[in-house]
Amino acid sequence: MVFQDLRLFPHLSARENIFLIPTQNGAVPPMEEMADRLGMNAFLDQKVFTLSHGQRQRIAIIRALSKPFQLLLLDEPFSHLDEVNQAEASILIQEITERNDASLILSSLGAVPPLNFDHQYSL
Amino acid sequence: MVVSPKKRLQRCLQVAGPRKEITIASLGCLIGTTLLLLAVQLYQDANHYLEQNEGPKNYFTMNKKVEGGALVNLGKKDESFSPEELQAIQALEGVKRIGGFTRNQFPVTVYIWPTGKVGLGSAAKADLFFESIPDDFLDFIPGEWHWEENATLVPIMVPKFYLDLWNFGLAPSRVEYPSLSTEAATGMPIEIFIGRERTTTLDGRFVAFSKRINSVLVPESFLAWANKKFAEPAKEDFFFLWKDSVIDSPPRSRNQLLEMVDEPAFSSWKISPLGDPAKKVPASSLVGPGKKKPQPSRIILEIVDTPSTALLQFIEENHYELNREFPEQDFIKKALLGLFFGLGLVGVLLSLLSIATFSTSFRLMITRSADHSRNLLLLGFSCEIVSQIFFGLFLRLFFSIVTISFLVSQCAKYFLVKKAESINIYLPSGFSSESLLLLGFYAVLFALLKQRVIKKSVHDLLL
Numbered sequence: 001m002v003f004q005d006l007r008l009f010p011h012l013s014a015r016e017n018i019f020l021i022p023t024q025n026g027a028v029p030p031m032e033e034m035a036d037r038l039g040m041n042a043f044l045d046q047k048v049f050t051l052s053h054g055q056r057q058r059i060a061i062i063r064a065l066s067k068p069f070q071l072l073l074l075d076e077p078f079s080h081l082d083e084v085n086q087a088e089a090s091i092l093i094q095e096i097t098e099r100n101d102a103s104l105i106l107s108s109l110g111a112v113p114p115l116n117f118d119h120q121y122s123l
Numbered sequence: 124m125v126v127s128p129k130k131r132l133q134r135c136l137q138v139a140g141p142r143k144e145i146t147i148a149s150l151g152c153l154i155g156t157t158l159l160l161l162a163v164q165l166y167q168d169a170n171h172y173l174e175q176n177e178g179p180k181n182y183f184t185m186n187k188k189v190e191g192g193a194l195v196n197l198g199k200k201d202e203s204f205s206p207e208e209l210q211a212i213q214a215l216e217g218v219k220r221i222g223g224f225t226r227n228q229f230p231v232t233v234y235i236w237p238t239g240k241v242g243l244g245s246a247a248k249a250d251l252f253f254e255s256i257p258d259d260f261l262d263f264i265p266g267e268w269h270w271e272e273n274a275t276l277v278p279i280m281v282p283k284f285y286l287d288l289w290n291f292g293l294a295p296s297r298v299e300y301p302s303l304s305t306e307a308a309t310g311m312p313i314e315i316f317i318g319r320e321r322t323t324t325l326d327g328r329f330v331a332f333s334k335r336i337n338s339v340l341v342p343e344s345f346l347a348w349a350n351k352k353f354a355e356p357a358k359e360d361f362f363f364l365w366k367d368s369v370i371d372s373p374p375r376s377r378n379q380l381l382e383m384v385d386e387p388a389f390s391s392w393k394i395s396p397l398g399d400p401a402k403k404v405p406a407s408s409l410v411g412p413g414k415k416k417p418q419p420s421r422i423i424l425e426i427v428d429t430p431s432t433a434l435l436q437f438i439e440e441n442h443y444e445l446n447r448e449f450p451e452q453d454f455i456k457k458a459l460l461g462l463f464f465g466l467g468l469v470g471v472l473l474s475l476l477s478i479a480t481f482s483t484s485f486r487l488m489i490t491r492s493a494d495h496s497r498n499l500l501l502l503g504f505s506c507e508i509v510s511q512i513f514f515g516l517f518l519r520l521f522f523s524i525v526t527i528s529f530l531v532s533q534c535a536k537y538f539l540v541k542k543a544e545s546i547n548i549y550l551p552s553g554f555s556s557e558s559l560l561l562l563g564f565y566a567v568l569f570a571l572l573k574q575r576v577i578k579k580s581v582h583d584l585l586l
Contacts, residue, residue, distance in 0.1 A: 001501075007501060009135040011135075012131075012134065012135055016134075019131070020131060020132075020499075020502065021502055021503065022502065022503045022508075023503070067502075067503065
């Protein structure tokens with residue numbers, strides 16, 4: 001799950017936040033690889049409160065993907081990401097969701113993220 | 124640096140309680156635990172000491188009340204118990220067994236030589252008495268507690284407090300008398316002079332100090348022999364002997380008359396008291412039951428527990444007196460029990476207050492980190508794991524408090540033991556297994572209570 005308010009621990013580093021989860025998902029690439037794909041490798045050892053909101057969102061996405069899941073809930077996960085980062089994050093999410101044979105529910109304001117949805121609802 | 128998952132969880136909760144309240148609670152808990160531990164241990168020590176130094180609870184001596192002044196009592200009113208009276212006492216509720224004191228029937232003077240050698244230094248001289256009781260009633264039978272005719276030494280047993288009287292009363296007031304340890308006191312030679320003219324001298328020695336019997340005791344066999352050999356019959360034990368209505372002078376003692384029982388004409392003879400020659404009774408009346416043997420004027424009773432109401436009423440009705448050795452120890456025991464109970468109560472109250480303050484402080488701590496705790500719960504951590512982080516913090520603090528409390532109590536106990544030693548009271552050092560068990564039980568109970576409070580507070584975050 002990626003919360004709208006992210007629910008990260010600001011006084012811990014990005015890496016510590018990711019490793020904090022009780023059980024790790026075995027069907028995901030290594031954490032550093034995911035961070036690299038989202039352009040976050042250089043920031044892994046920085047305290048979360050020093051990161052921008054967009055960077056925090058990417059850390060929250062990596063943390064959500066690192067947990068074992070069957071249904072991934074994402075509440076406005078890309079609200080502070082540019083298009084390039086949105087695309088990278090979408091590819092990663094798509095790939096890991098498929099690898100985990102899981103479902104995904106995403107809510108977003110504005111443009112639809114580049115993911116393959118079975119259903120889309122506009123409210 | 125690798126950080127353990129537990130440490131990471133602690134770090135992410137950023138737990139910090141209200142310092143002032145936690146300090147006050149810790150201090151209260153420290154003082155409460157220390158007082159409680161000391162109260163329990165010191166009560167055990169005091170109890171142990173008193174038990175070691177007191178006469179047993181269930182042994183009493185009984186005698187008839189002595190009334191009137193010296194002039195009245197010079198008439199030697201008979202204060203002994205008759206066989207019927209003894210039987211009635213034995214039959215009372217709660218009386219396990221009774222035994223009679225046999226007393227000496229001859230004058231005794233003793234010279235005690237505290238220097239350990241007869242003739243060296245000054246002797247403590249005293250007109251004394253001897254008593255004996257059946258060996259079963261002694262609190263212990265010393266190895267030398269045997270006497271046979273022609274034995275060189277008469278073993279003597281006196282109450283332990285006689286030695287205390289000597290050491291703390293007589294010896295400090297007289298330069299020629301040294302203080303004596305139990306061992307030194309048992310080595311003192313004692314000269315025993317028998318008779319008004321001190322015609323016979325025997326050697327004696329203290330062989331033991333009794334905590335049960337409040338008398339100067341010698342073996343039964345010795346007193347039986349000495350009474351037979353040296354007894355001076357009392358006036359009332361002399362009679363005129365009437366043979367064929369004529370007084371056969373001189374007056375005869377009871378023992379002399381009893382020796383004549385086998386003479387063929389004995390049954391026809393009569394006797395009368397010296398003071399009242401006209402009051403003639405058959406000489407055979409001397410041989411009746413209970414007449415042969417002098418009856419005890421003091422008896423020792425073993426009773427089941429404390430004296431029963433029936434026994435106390437019987438004593439009151441018959442004008443008897445019941446004595447018990449060292450009764451003031453009851454008061455001391457009660458006072459100590461009250462003191463340590465009070466100390467323990469203050470300890471318990473402080474501990475309860477500290478539990479309450481700790482509970483409030485930890486609730487506040489949990490509320491302060493509520494957001495982080497909720498995040499952990501949403502990340503998939505169970506309530507148990509989140510509670511354990513707070514409980515772990517409490518346990519670390521509590522363990523330190525209990526350890527410090529134990530060390531403080533050890534120091535306090537050490538100084539108390541040293542202080543007690545300076546006044547000749549020897550207490551065991553360290554803590555008994557009972558006290559340590561109680562400390563363990565207290566710590567576990569305290570910790571379980573805290574665990575419950577913490578769990579509940581964390582559960583409340585989910586609501």
